[in-house]
Amino acid sequence: MRKTLYVVFACCLSLLIIYTLIINVNEKSTSRRTYVPTAQFLLRVQEENRQEQLHGGIGEETEKTAYLSFDDGPSEVTPAVLDTLKEKEVKATFFLLGNEITPEREDIVKREMAEGHTIGVHTQTHKRNIYGSYDSFFEDFDAVQERIRQVTGEEAKVHRYPWGSTTGLLRPLFHRVTAELQSRGVQSYDWNASGEDSLSDGIGGAQIKANVKKHYGLYNEPIILLHDSNVNKNTALILGEIIDMLREDGYQFDTLENRDPYLTPEEWRK
Ligand SMILES: [Zn+2]
Incomplete structure (x- = not known):
């Protein structure tokens, strides 16, 4: 009986560990996903590049x-x-x-x-x-x-x-x-x-x-x-x-x- 309880406990523990690992991985991939450039972000970069070409750098005093x-x-x-x-x-x-x-x-x-x-x-x-x-x-x-x-x-x-x-x-x-x-x-x-x-x-x-x-x-x-x-x-x-x-x-x-x-x-x- 006690042996059976140990086995059940061990199984539960294993499941818990596996579950925790899965959550962790998911969280990581989710958090990585937040760094994938959105269309909005890409548009902003494009606009910054355009401004940089036009004005020689954001925040810099431009020679025109x-x-x-x-x-x-x-x-x-x-x-x-x-x-x-x-x-x-x-x-x-x-x-x-x-x-x-x-x-x-x-x-x-x-x-x-x-x-x-x-x-x-x-x-x-x-x-x-x-x-x-x-x-x-x-x-x-x-x-x-x-x-x-x-x-x-x-x-x-x-x-x-x-x-x-x-x-x-x-x-x-x-x-x-x-x-x-x-x-x-x-x-x-x-x-x-x-x-x-x-x-x-x-x-x-x-x-x-x-x-x-x-x-x-x-x-x-x-x-x-x-x-x-x-x-x-x-x-x-x-x-x-x-x-x-x-x-x-x-x-x-x-x-x-x-x-x-x-x-x-x-x-x-x-
Ligand atoms: Zn002429």
């Missing part, structure tokens, strides 16, 4: 620099642009049109240099046939460099392709021309935000500002395309507000010669 660039000058509008840049203490980049550097406008180009802005080559004629061949491209390019050298005593180190590097006109020449520019120490820059102030005549200042606002926030280092030709009076008028808007968003300003190279992605040219 906007690069204002003006194409197709100099013109009668350029002094007003320079006045605003001076008043707001902002440096910018001017991609010049060689044919527009008339003798009367040489002082404007000199002022751009003297006030700390960067001068770059855009094109001599702004005609499609500059892309007719490698030679015609550099004939046009060299004419602007020569004119800039005559006026400022220096050659430009930055350049912008008319209609951007994605223009189909440039496609057959792109690699050869870009390699040659680089071998001459000249860096080409497209843009990733635009006032779209050359697309239609008489575009209003509010619209130019709204156009700039559409894309610059996607980048820590936006390159903003504006124009300072004679038809761009509204650009000059709204420039102060555009600068204020960028400042309020935490951007400082610099010229493109201090920025990493930027051309639109290769696949855009296919």
